[in-house]
Amino acid sequence: MNKDKEVTIYDLAEKLNISVATVSRALKDDPVVSKKTRKKIYDLAEEMGYRSNHFARNLRNQRTDTIGVIVPRLNSYFMSTIIAGIEQVANSQGYNLIISQSSESAEKEVRSARTMFNNRVDGLLVSLAYDSDNLDHFSSFFKKDIPLLFFDRVAEHENVTSVCIDNRRAAFEATRHLVERGCKRIVHITARSNRNVYTDRLQGYRQALQEHGLPFDESMVMYNNLSQEAGYTAAAEILAMPVLPDGVFVANDNCAASCMIGLKKKGIAIPADIAFVGFNNDPVSTVVEPNLTTINYPGYEMGEVAARHLINHLNGAALITATNTILLRSELIIRESSLR
Amino acid sequence: MNKDKEVTIYDLAEKLNISVATVSRALKDDPVVSKKTRKKIYDLAEEMGYRSNHFARNLRNQRTDTIGVIVPRLNSYFMSTIIAGIEQVANSQGYNLIISQSSESAEKEVRSARTMFNNRVDGLLVSLAYDSDNLDHFSSFFKKDIPLLFFDRVAEHENVTSVCIDNRRAAFEATRHLVERGCKRIVHITARSNRNVYTDRLQGYRQALQEHGLPFDESMVMYNNLSQEAGYTAAAEILAMPVLPDGVFVANDNCAASCMIGLKKKGIAIPADIAFVGFNNDPVSTVVEPNLTTINYPGYEMGEVAARHLINHLNGAALITATNTILLRSELIIRESSLR
DNA sequence: TTGTAGGCGTTATCAA
DNA sequence: TTGATAACGCCTACAA
Secondary structure, eight states: OOSSSOOOHHHHHHHHTSOHHHHHHHHTTOTTSOHHHHHHHHHHHHHHTOOOOHHHHHHHHSOOSEEEEEESOSOSHHHHHHHHHHHHHHHHTTOEEEEEEOTTOHHHHHHHHHHHHHTTOSEEEEOOOTTOOOOGGGHHHHHTTOOEEEESSOOOOTTOEEEEEOHHHHHHHHHHHHHHTTOOSEEEEEOSOOSHHHHHHHHHHHHHHHHTTOOOOGGGEEEOOOOHHHHHHHHHHHHTSSSOOSEEEESSHHHHHHHHHHHHHTTOOTTTTSEEEOSBOOGGGGTSSSOOBEEEOOHHHHHHHHHHHHHHHHTTSSOGGGOOEEEEOOEEEOOGGGOO | OOSSSOOOHHHHHHHHTSOHHHHHHHHTTOTTSOHHHHHHHHHHHHHHTOOOOHHHHHHHHSOOSEEEEEESOSOSHHHHHHHHHHHHHHHHTTOEEEEEEOTTOHHHHHHHHHHHHHTTOSEEEEOOOTTOOOOGGGHHHHHTTOOEEEESSOOOOTTOEEEEEOHHHHHHHHHHHHHHTTOOSEEEEEOSOOSHHHHHHHHHHHHHHHHTTOOOOGGGEEEOOOOHHHHHHHHHHHHTSSSOOSEEEESSHHHHHHHHHHHHHTTOOTTTTSEEEOSBOOGGGGTSSSOOBEEEOOHHHHHHHHHHHHHHHHTTSSOGGGOOEEEEOOEEEOOGGGOO
């Protein structure tokens, strides 16, 4: 057993006194190779510890069996659930994953895209950063017909399929639920961003108000980064309002939970004084008291669907450009935070 | 601009009437190439949309600039924080990440290891699965001197550096804290696993009891998978105990939080009746009421340290085999759940 | 400072 | 059914 040298098909061929071509064919289960030869080759390969060289193969084949993934942040329960779904599908189909995070910066997203491109990924899955406004950094992918797919944080582009939920509708239902529970002054806490997930939710919120004859008041929309800390700040801001709201719809559970806690500390009763609805169905939503009414966001499923769709395209089983948008089902989960 | 053909250094060389060798050198900023030529080459490369071919390069260089990462699960806040740290360092050093999850199954871990090996990762970062008991599946890495590093869920091996916290000591401090708060009957909830993180915590728990003259009672140790659901079940089990405990130390915040909630629903006052300490400092710990006393686990930092250490070794800046274990600092964060 | 040429390990084409 | 051989794109002695 040679310790410092890789075994190649040449070694196998030489030892068996056959050609590398035959070895190569046998290793790919080409039926044209006789059963006997094939077995001999497999056995020897096993014995000598042969492993195929991906680079040599990729160099020839012009494909990498690798899928690139770019996400805004890795460290959230929500995003990691999506990635788990992606990994599950990709791995079962023999694809590797290269993952990189844009840290919510358009600039870093550009760099990540370039890296992915240079690494010759077969396809790319992207959830866009807060502030990345144009898609020029993906043009190299379009030019080379490398399939691209957006998930969660998406954008319109003729060559790209988007996988997401109907954020407008989900927000509409969340807000309507509050209205039906008797709320008349509903605050919406969201992120200042042009990303679909936020603009759509804002739209759904507005629409629900409108359809129920409630006025839309720009001062009732609060913008922050939706972090836990931001939730506490938001609580303080709410308390400082001339007239307190009676409902709050937050675009993210973590922020909603800490906001609730901040208010409770100041003696506000939830849901009696102010009802709450969050978004995502994060683990915190069943820990905070009262448990948080929220939108169930199918993260794992979204990852699976995105990966499967891309891979189908890669295998020629489906044409990605034919699909514009895949909407996953989301639903309102009603818990105590809104039951008043 | 050719649309369907890759630009190679040959194309550049031909167009400029120089040799590929010069082009290759210029592209790597070899100082031996004259400034003028180098500029010409860079400009043309830019203009023609040249991108280096990683496979060809890897095929020559026998390295991939890729680090493999195997983790038990991707979808936890805790693990994704570590990965974010790894990504940050790896990316800044020009390394790519291939990530795969073992889903807590030794069998899948074996497969993942093989995939990583075949992908010729330059190094491997691993957090072991619950039940993977031997390290045979990494022997191919050892044979080829591919550096391997364990983090969080580690195991002893002469060729592997481990990055973790002092779980025994952290658990000791957590338990001691409960004792100092007057707890005499302390339950420990953990996972049934031989992984260091659990055995060490159990040991720390035992030691703290012992040093404070409290008896260790095997029936006070409850084993489950530390999930949120398991926390509710644990609450029921605690309520069914002949004598209620007055303190609970849980090896994971998520499980601790839901256990607290389960108990509270049945009228148990926390911390007055039963004090709680968790582990990890997960976001839920500041959402659950009362806020959970816990061990702050430096996940992001752990990811950074693990990645940096591996890369230093790869760059020849440090010898990985010389280091046995890197212990990160963890600390007890005292919140209301234990203040009685 | 630049050029020549061989080789990294595979696969596909053509011929036998 | 098998074999010989030319790419795939890059890097690096060695030579000039």
